[in-house]
Amino acid sequence: MSRYTLIVQLVDAPGALVRALSLVERRGFRVVDARTEGASSVTVEVEAAGRSLLNLKRQLENLWDVEGVAIGGSG
Amino acid sequence: MNGAELLTRELEAQGVDIVFGYPGGAIMPVYDALVDSRLAHVLTRHEQGAALAANGYARVTGRAGVCLATSGPGATNLVTGIADAFLDSVPLVAITGQVPSPAMGTDAFQEVDTIGITMPIVKHSWVVRDVRDLRDIVRRAFVIATSGRPGPVVIDLPKDVAVRAVAEFPELRPATAREPRIDVAPDDEALKQAIDLLTTANRPVVLAGAGVALSGCVDAFRAFASDYRAPVVTTLHGVGVLPTGDELLLGMLGMHGTKAANLAVQESDLLVCMGVRFDDRATGRLDEFAPDAAVVHVDIDPAEIGKRRRPTVALQGDLGAVLHRFVAGSPAPESWLARCDARRREHAWRYGAPGEGVHAPRLIRDLTEATRGATIACDVGQHQMWVAQHGVFERPEHHLTSGGLGTMGFGIPAAIGAQFAQPDGSVIVFTGDGSFMMNVQELATIRRYDLPVKIVLLDNSCLGLVRQWQECFFDRRYSAIDLSDNPDFSAVAASFGIPTLRVTRDGEVADAVRRIHRSTGPLLVWVTIDARENVWPLVPPDLANDRMLEEVPKCLDTR
Numbered sequence: 318m319s320r321y322t323l324i325v326q327l328v329d330a331p332g333a334l335v336r337a338l339s340l341v342e343r344r345g346f347r348v349v350d351a352r353t354e355g356a357s358s359v360t361v362e363v364e365a366a367g368r369s370l371l372n373l374k375r376q377l378e379n380l381w382d383v384e385g386v387a388i389g390g391s392g
Numbered sequence: 393m394n395g396a397e398l399l400t401r402e403l404e405a406q407g408v409d410i411v412f413g414y415p416g417g418a419i420m421p422v423y424d425a426l427v428d429s430r431l432a433h434v435l436t437r438h439e440q441g442a443a444l445a446a447n448g449y450a451r452v453t454g455r456a457g458v459c460l461a462t463s464g465p466g467a468t469n470l471v472t473g474i475a476d477a478f479l480d481s482v483p484l485v486a487i488t489g490q491v492p493s494p495a496m497g498t499d500a501f502q503e504v505d506t507i508g509i510t511m512p513i514v515k516h517s518w519v520v521r522d523v524r525d526l527r528d529i530v531r532r533a534f535v536i537a538t539s540g541r542p543g544p545v546v547i548d549l550p551k552d553v554a555v556r557a558v559a560e561f562p563e564l565r566p567a568t569a570r571e572p573r574i575d576v577a578p579d580d581e582a583l584k585q586a587i588d589l590l591t592t593a594n595r596p597v598v599l600a601g602a603g604v605a606l607s608g609c610v611d612a613f614r615a616f617a618s619d620y621r622a623p624v625v626t627t628l629h630g631v632g633v634l635p636t637g638d639e640l641l642l643g644m645l646g647m648h649g650t651k652a653a654n655l656a657v658q659e660s661d662l663l664v665c666m667g668v669r670f671d672d673r674a675t676g677r678l679d680e681f682a683p684d685a686a687v688v689h690v691d692i693d694p695a696e697i698g699k700r701r702r703p704t705v706a707l708q709g710d711l712g713a714v715l716h717r718f719v720a721g722s723p724a725p726e727s728w729l730a731r732c733d734a735r736r737r738e739h740a741w742r743y744g745a746p747g748e749g750v751h752a753p754r755l756i757r758d759l760t761e762a763t764r765g766a767t768i769a770c771d772v773g774q775h776q777m778w779v780a781q782h783g784v785f786e787r788p789e790h791h792l793t794s795g796g797l798g799t800m801g802f803g804i805p806a807a808i809g810a811q812f813a814q815p816d817g818s819v820i821v822f823t824g825d826g827s828f829m830m831n832v833q834e835l836a837t838i839r840r841y842d843l844p845v846k847i848v849l850l851d852n853s854c855l856g857l858v859r860q861w862q863e864c865f866f867d868r869r870y871s872a873i874d875l876s877d878n879p880d881f882s883a884v885a886a887s888f889g890i891p892t893l894r895v896t897r898d899g900e901v902a903d904a905v906r907r908i909h910r911s912t913g914p915l916l917v918w919v920t921i922d923a924r925e926n927v928w929p930l931v932p933p934d935l936a937n938d939r940m941l942e943e944v945p946k947c948l949d950t951r
Contacts (some may be wrong), residue, residue, distance in 0.1 A: 335508075340512075357633065379515075381536060
């Protein structure tokens with residue numbers, strides 16, 4: 318099981334945070350921790366085995382409320 | 393003007409001419425506004441019928457289909473149609489009524505969290521909290537549904553917002569979501585690498601999927617295929633990218649693909665994949681799929697690149713731009729095409745069936761041959777696979793099938809939408825006795841609007857594909873597949889005012905095909921087929937695509 322950090326930039330819109338976090342879980346990653354910085358950014362720590370983080374990043378970027386995703390460190 | 397009237401005006405402004413729906417409490421202001429609008433409304437007999445009819449309409453036109461439903465059960469009944477559109481990348485705008493804003497979150501009558509329920513199966517969704525946002529939301533809804541990789545969106549409209557008075561031209565509020573990314577051109581260096589691979593490959597195969605038609609590139613694809621002269625295989629949604637019988641076409645790949653297609657892919661040293669998502673039904677066991685092939689993957693959706701199969705070269709962008717550049721490549725080796733062609737001839741479909749019973753694959757071939765150019769809608773099950781295998785198609789837009797979600801009950805409502813999209817076109821549904829009963833109420837819609845849809849019901853008195861799997865993989869322990877207590881389908885059709893043509897013997901098929909072709913109104917063609925008939929070939933689950941079965945295995949239990 319690997320652990321990763323994602324920094325997700327969000328549009329300040331209703332439901333944006335829920336959309337992003339639920340997508341992470343739906344695509345097979347477990348949200349271990351999530352810290353918001355205002356309404357426009359969330360740092361998410363996730364765990365997964367055998368899942369592509371790059372693919373999750375692209376799926377998040379497909380959300381219309383997501384402005385960008387950066388991949389932080391892994392552990 | 394109120395919010396509901398503004399909504400109908402904005403739908404008109406988006407070029408919408410028809411909406412499919414079913415009224416109820418929370419959406420009543422919108423139905424009131426429809427009275428004075430130019431929009432045609434098609435009343436289905438179930439909200440799922442409305443969503444799937446809008447889905448069929450969108451598949452034929454390439455424009456967004458629109459469906460309406462009330463809150464609560466109206467919205468939940470749309471869910472299957474929305475999910476179907478999501479998995480098959482169909483542009484759909486679903487508009488739901490919602491309880492008044494102050495009642496939201498109080499478990500009010502017919503209140504559900506429509507946005508929450510549909511969140512995993514939409515490209516985007518909105519609750520309209522302020523009527524001043526409505527125009528902007530509608531505009532964005534259509535852009536998002538139809539741009540890039542198409543898909544469904546949901547607009548949830550609380551009743552108080554729908555009845556709120558607005559100025560004639562309300563001020564547009566600032567954007568609530570980022571501007572959509574519009575189609576992008578592929579990277580030049582990646583294009584060069586891809587062309588190099590195409591030029592040097594010894595055993596290339598082109599794999600075409602839904603994206604070819606969705607991007608409006610069928611003609612460009614055909615020009616590329618004609619120049620490159622590599623064998624072409626398709627996914628279920630790629631059926632029709634080349635006309636049936638084309639010398640380059642090996643057929644569909646995957647679980648029920650042709651032997652020629654699956655073996656060519658497994659032997660290939662280059663797979664040129666256009667608008668595909670490497671669905672498990674197409675790839676079989678993924679780590680043994682095309683094991684020696686370099687992969688060039690072209691797709692508009694970056695999230696599909698590398699999702700299931702890591703490409704050698706990824707071309708994320710507009711397929712049209714890529715095809716335009718690919719035309720400059722060299723042709724594939726003739727010896728490889730000749731080898732694939734020989735195998736195609738060796739394993740061509742054979743239609744000799746014993747006995748007097750109707751052979752469904754031959755009926756499908758004969759009818760689609762006689763009605764070339766017709767739109768063929770399918771339900772889900774054995775008949776769906778037979779249509780993909782044996783149907784005669786000129787274009788992919790002629791083949792409406794629920795590929796991703798596999799929605800039983802899809803066929804009849806999708807055909808209704810297709811018929812509204814092309815009132816003078818010929819629309820035929822192939823369905824089974826299981827699927828037919830799932831949206832049988834839409835016969836009333838066919839009758840009400842006098843749609844000349846032909847429904848070919850292949851009746852084996854069981855859930856045939858489930859039965860086949862139980863026979864092949866569950867040691868013939870048949871469970872819950874018997875439908876021998878089906879109603880008298882001709883009586884059912886008659887009760888809706890639709891005539892029935894009964895076909896029980898092979899000798900009746902030719903006459904039935906002629907009568908279907910000549911018929912000018914709706915018609916049910918009730919065909920009895922042998923319940924023991926199976927779909928072959930079949931790649932067992934989690935096996936490679938070259939491990940095809942062509943008969944029931946003696947010992948293969950994959951539970």
